[in-house]
Amino acid sequence: MENGRAYHAFKAGCKYPCARARTERSYILPNDELYICPAGKGSHQIHRCLDAGCGTGIWAMDFADEHPEAHVIGVDLSPIQPSFVPPNVTFYVDDLEAEWTYNQPFDFVYTRMMSASIADWPKLFGQVFENLSPGGWIELLDPVSPIYCDDGTLPKDSAIYRWSNLLAEAAAKLGSRLDSGLTYKDQLLDAGFTNVVQTTYKWPINAWPKDPKHKELGAWSYENTMQALQAISLALFTRALNWTVDELELFLVEVRKDLRN
Incomplete structure (x- = not known):
């Protein structure tokens, strides 16, 4: 257990907690x-x-x-x-x-x-x-990762852009690449x-695309990310970037706002 999350006991050190509901739709592909x-x-x-x-x-x-x-x-x-x-x-x-x-x-x-x-x-x-x-x-x-927008409209000062880059930075400090x-x-x-x-x-992060397949993919991506946001971030931010849990939670409030936008 770490910060209220359970991690693998076998080969300890995993960056992501054990979660039975994680990425259940991770294999949705453009060709169905x-x-x-x-x-x-x-x-x-x-x-x-x-x-x-x-x-x-x-x-x-x-x-x-x-x-x-x-x-x-x-x-x-x-x-x-x-x-x-x-x-x-x-x-x-x-x-x-x-x-x-x-x-x-x-x-x-x-x-x-x-x-x-x-x-x-x-x-x-x-x-x-x-x-x-x-x-x-x-x-x-x-x-x-980091995430980007193919038309260059994702603001670099947005919470979701900063989160994505900090996540990649933290992973690199712990010996892996996103x-x-x-x-x-x-x-x-x-x-x-x-x-x-x-x-x-393309992997949309919300259901904004007009293309039906991208809209479906974005809808599942949004649900997965919203549910897993803390789980994805917790170990990386606290172990590698020395953030407190409270600092991370406040930051993730802004990230969730961007995801809904």
């Missing part, structure tokens, strides 16, 4: 599918899939329902997954940055929202490469991967 790479499509078959950093397990379970022929393994630092799961799903508490000891390769490795959780991405990509079957795929989905996604392509190529494709999507 669970993933976008060619894994399991055409002649490629998925017999074993790894959800690396599975959180509540919702993606792993949905994927297992969609691919009953595959054995899906979900790994996370915290045992917050449900006990009743599809028969082809297995969850483990483990550290992805430790030495991998899987006795069979995977055909597909999927990870999302993990940019600040991994200290050494090149090492992780090397382990994924060594544990993929020939023709296997890895897919990563991560937002890039813009890791910008380096994935080069690191994957260095690890030996081929056919590496990087796709950039």
Whole structure:
């Protein structure tokens, strides 16, 4: 427990608390599918899939329902997954940055929202490469912070812009980056991967877009962020930036106002 929040007991030091309701809609994609790479499509078959950093397990379970022929393994630092799961799903508490000891390769490795959780991405990509079957795929989905507006209209003195930059600064002081996604392509190529494709999507923070898909994505993003704002910020601001909880709470009042705007 720290500042009223529970953090992982296994491999202590995580920057984000254990929360069963966290990012339940984190896999909403522009194509309305669970993933976008060619894994399991055409002649490629998925017999074993790894959800690396599975959180509540919702993606792993949905994927297992969609691919009953595959054995899906979900790994996370915290045992917050449900006990009743599809028969082809297995969850483990483990550290992805430790030495991998899987006795069979995977055909597909999927990870999302993990940019600040991994200290050494090149090492992780090397382990994924060594544990993929020939023709296997890895897919990563991560937002890039600090946030910005594509038309340049986000004021630099706004609370949400300052929050986003302070969050990135704090993560860097604790040994991780919130813009890791910008380096994935080069690191994957260095690890030996081929056919590496990087796709950039807009991720609205509110339901203001006119495009229906972006409006839906923004609505879910808004709800997730409003619910998780303190959880996202607490350890980073208090550990790395030496803010008090009261200082942070006052600041987050202004950030929430910006999110509603």
